[in-house]
Amino acid sequence: MLGLKFDKTKCSDCKPVSCLVKCQYMDLDRDRARIEWQKIVNGEDSFVLEACTTCYACEEYCPLGNHPFYLIVERQEEKGILPSPRPIITMWINQCEPVGRFMVGMVQEKALSFCFLPAFNLLVGGKLFEDIAWSSIFGQEFFCNAVYLHYARMSVIKERLPRIIENIEKQGIKELVCLHDECYGTFTSLAPAYGIEVPFKPVHYYEYLYDKLKEYKDVIKQLNVKVAYQRNCSVRLAPDTDHFVDDIFGLIGVDRVEREYDRENALCCAEVIRMAKGYELADDLQKRNIDDMVKAGADYCVFNCPACWDSLAEKVARRGIKPIHMIEICKLAIGEKPALEV
Amino acid sequence: MSDIYEALVEIVGKDYVSNQKEERYFYGRDPGLMKPHEPDYVVMPRTTEEIQEIVRLANKEKTPVVPKGAGLSLTGLVIPQKGGIVLDMKRMERILELNEKARYVIVEGGTTHGVLKSYLQKHYPSLRHSMPDSPPIATVVANAVIHGQGRLTQQRGFNSDMVSGLEVVLPTGEICRIGSCSVSPYWFSKGPPLPDLTGLFLGWFGTTGIITKLGLKLYPCKKIRDVMLFLTDRAELVPDIMLKLGHTEMMEDIVVSTQPIPLRFKGNFFILVFMTGDSDEEIEFKRKMAWDTLWEYFDSRDGGFVSITPDMKTPMMAMPSKDTTRFADVRKGGGFEYSGPIAPVEKYPDFVKKLEELASNYNLSYASAARVIDGGHCMMFSFSYTFNRADPDEMDRAKKALDEAAEFSLDQGGVIWKPNIDEQKMMMARMDPNTLRLMGKIKELLDPNGIMNPGNWEAK
């Protein structure tokens, strides 16, 4: 069985215990955080395991890359803790089960991963993808499975991920542009944390877009708009990609508004939290997040993840802010029309 | 050419009568499992008067008459068991009157649910009717005749409870008005304060007369509709979940489905909770009520609401639901039938167990959708099995499974909905003998020559 590369000693030497101190859902001072964290490390019961909303953020908060969230997920599973109701977990596990149905385009060595998100069929198009759109993979066979981090099912990830990676490799793919950054996080953080080899180069689509936009530098029209960025949960697995947001915005003349809930302090879309903890917390998070966007004077809300789009786009639009996916704001800048609408 | 054929041509014109092989083949069967039996003639009348004449002719010739809507009731109710004339009501499809203030509409005997829905959407967007999930060609009258259920059944009862008056051609040819319209120009009540005579026609499968007009109650069509999806993996919790949701008196419709494929459905009961409102606040409030009322299951982790994406929502919200029709052809070859007992909601877990047991014993694809009726007084539970019509063995297995499901439902205290002729016999065998005798007397009184849809409800 694959084991998590987790270094206990890093934690015993850790002064800030940022993983829990910075947690937005628990109010823990350093001493309490240390005590609770040690319990988790030692495999003892801790209220944290129940209280965790599975927001992924502690993966980013840990300055030493020690994978606190993956350990939490392991412990939740060991102890039979159900972060969401059991039937919801069952549904998720069933619906993404690889069933031997390969949905692929004309795959080349460089390919796009649509993950298991049909929205990319709409988003991928136009000049930014003109020489790659048809080289794509989609569906359960290529689904990164990181979502089970929300459901205390590391065992499912460990069982399926090697198969998924093998499926991708078998397509002859050498470079995989991950359109869903959860896939990118899986291949660059989750897989290495379990010693799973990734025999192709994962590329975050932000990097891809940035490079493409540079090719179109001459046609780019500065958008001169204020944008609130909806930073999603899986960014926490690969926070080093965040600079691309600023790089892209710099190229297309977009002002990423300063607001309370961005960057490390971002709030997720809250739909998983709704299923896990109920509507009150989820409604509150969404309200605070959108109020913050409004307060910051954003014209647009830029989404990274199609799932965030599904949960927030309409709500954002009702508050007078235009929702737009990152791919589409890049399209706008080169004079193309967005395809995804509320 | 026979005398009857000529006489029918005389009544409706030659374009609307056939005794040709092709039509007789087509009108001799339905998509279900009952044995085909061909009619001698197919007629498509346009007016009540034409129907009157056809009925008089049939009495004279002692030939059966079988009214037919879309033929989608699936249990052979429109198969002319003893030949005769099939009366295809398709041409009588007008919407005759709509009273906006008294909220009812009068439709003809063959008007379809699809036509009524689009008419209301176009001309009276603030009014709606209770749309069943059958394909939109299903007729309003036939759906009421078989006591169908639709989107408003959870709140308002069977679709037949929403009838507000009838015009009927009796088996002896007289035209008769039933309800307030028998004494008033208004069609606002099917019975009260008069004796409710609709019971002589609704539920009788066309054996006591042909309904040529039907008044149907309309209800407010709120500006917003929404749906929530609650999952549980414990069948034994479903009855209480249904009742708790019903208790809120806020849900438009509650439908529980279970099926093993696609994989997403496996191992869970999918409870669709529909709601309507005139403002976001109203919807939000109802959504919270649904959550709060089921909170204990969420707390125990036995159930929970799943966040649904807009692309999942669109098919769920469709009226009629296309998913049911899609499932109906999952085995290809167009074979689909379900036994749909009406039973107390507490029977849900036993019925599910039987549904799965029969599917496994007979190696069949299965699905079930159960709809809560009238806040929870009862439910319709479907034992649905699909089959390929080109596979006689699979058809045979499906028939056996459905027969067993029917016996089982009766043993459990259920009553079979839209029963085929065999199931009618099963029920009559268990019926209070005096009730059965009363049914027999009514039938004899109304249809002395026994010409109307013979083979059905033969309460002798």
Ligand SMILES: Cc1cc2nc3c(=O)[nH]c(=O)nc-3n(C[C@H](O)[C@H](O)[C@H](O)COP(=O)(O)OP(=O)(O)OC[C@H]3O[C@@H](n4cnc5c(N)ncnc54)[C@H](O)[C@@H]3O)c2cc1C
């Ligand atoms: C995929 C699918 C989903 C379905 N979902 C639903 C659902 O959600 N709710 C529901 O209620 N049903 C449902 N059904 C069952 C059925 O299709 C409907 O109830 C439908 O409304 C029946 O109407 P019809 O016009 O097809 O009736 P038919 O089968 O044509 O007729 C039914 C009975 O009415 C009699 N009849 C017809 N016209 C007259 C008349 N003018 N006067 C007197 N008697 C008459 C016929 O002789 C027959 O006995 C479904 C069926 C399918 C295939």
Ligand code: SF4
């Ligand atoms: S997981 Fe990271 S932040 Fe938390 S105690 Fe260990 S080293 Fe420190």
Ligand code: SF4
């Ligand atoms: S995943 Fe989020 S909620 Fe859970 S402990 Fe980490 S930071 Fe806190």
